[in-house]
Amino acid sequence: MKIKVLFFGKLGEIMGKREMNLDRFATTKDLKDFLLDEFPSLNYHKFIVAVNQEVTRKEAELREGDEVAFLPPYAGG
Amino acid sequence: MKTNSSTHDFFIGGRITSSLIAKEITHHGNKNDIGAHAIFLGQVRADEIDKKKVKEIIYSAYHPMAENKLEKIRNEAIKRFKLKCVHIYHSEGAVAAGEISLFVFVSSAHRKKSFKALHSVVEKIKETVPIWKNEIFSDGTKRWLDEQSLQK
Numbered sequence: 001m002k003i004k005v006l007f008f009g010k011l012g013e014i015m016g017k018r019e020m021n022l023d024r025f026a027t028t029k030d031l032k033d034f035l036l037d038e039f040p041s042l043n044y045h046k047f048i049v050a051v052n053q054e055v056t057r058k059e060a061e062l063r064e065g066d067e068v069a070f071l072p073p074y075a076g077g
Numbered sequence: 078m079k080t081n082s083s084t085h086d087f088f089i090g091g092r093i094t095s096s097l098i099a100k101e102i103t104h105h106g107n108k109n110d111i112g113a114h115a116i117f118l119g120q121v122r123a124d125e126i127d128k129k130k131v132k133e134i135i136y137s138a139y140h141p142m143a144e145n146k147l148e149k150i151r152n153e154a155i156k157r158f159k160l161k162c163v164h165i166y167h168s169e170g171a172v173a174a175g176e177i178s179l180f181v182f183v184s185s186a187h188r189k190k191s192f193k194a195l196h197s198v199v200e201k202i203k204e205t206v207p208i209w210k211n212e213i214f215s216d217g218t219k220r221w222l223d224e225q226s227l228q229k
Contacts (some may be wrong), residue, residue, distance in 0.1 A: 009209035072206050
């Protein structure tokens, strides 16, 4: 069971890649905990999480095929 | 996964040209109920940091989400300010210092609404659309722009 994880802006450089396919985590918190553990420098960067293009401020359940994006502060316009 | 049902293309590869801007202005010439247009152009500033000058900015976006947000901003502005038209163009990829990377064009029957709407739309783009800027300096070094490094 897989989810797609995307890293934008500065985070893509920190992670060494912009996209990862990972085995499904039950929630966004589980995914975050895993990533912060595997890539400790992530702890020093601000980001929000979007699931299927909707920003989630609280812990969200993840399903097979979900797309989770890690978004640093926007800088458009 | 949301599908993009917008008929408006928001993203332009590279800089926004003056011919696109002129084309949009001309295009509205035959709309009889429009009395005012307000236009915003965002330009890449040649910032100088530690004696290094910005050569260009590389824009990247989370496309499906950015397009949904831009469509939402557009529709909400039309409703709220009773606009006749709203066009938003944002660059992606590299845009050199001095060139235009954002073009917002709003039209209404009377000027008061155009002035207000333009300000609102531009602010909302900056606040809510997932787009990022990577500054490239003349010496080849790079810096990601975020709220910490931006000076107002």
